[in-house]
Amino acid sequence: MLTKDVSEELRAVLEGLQAQGKEPTVALVKARMSTSVPMPALITTIKSWKSANRIPKIEVAASGQPEIDRVSQLEQQVLDLTARITALEAQLSDK
Structure with missing residues (x-):
């Protein structure tokens, strides 16, 4: 599974809150x-x-979007390979 480092985004958020004089909660x-972070990770960071x-x-x-694209690509690849197999089977049966 792909991961994304959100440490810098967390630092920016915490520094922003501190600059505003707010206690981070x-x-x-x-x-x-902008990225969803699990509650235990937020608590530890704070x-x-x-x-x-x-x-x-x-x-x-990492966000699920690349996974969806990958599934779509794999589905298309299966369709293409199935069409090629069907064409090859048709050629073999003609001989």
Whole structure:
């Protein structure tokens, strides 16, 4: 499964909240993220930020769009190969 590192996005969100004078909470951070991050990862990140002003490396599953494209490509490939097999079978039966 493909993963995406969201540590920098989390850092930007937390620094933005800090610049606004707001205390980072799970709800505030989650609302500002463009990528969906699991709740336990958010909690760990916020605790680490509050205690040491540090962001751990957080990776999440990459978006599902490439997977959908891949499935579509595989379906098309199956259709193409089926057509080729049918054509080859027709050639063999003519001989």
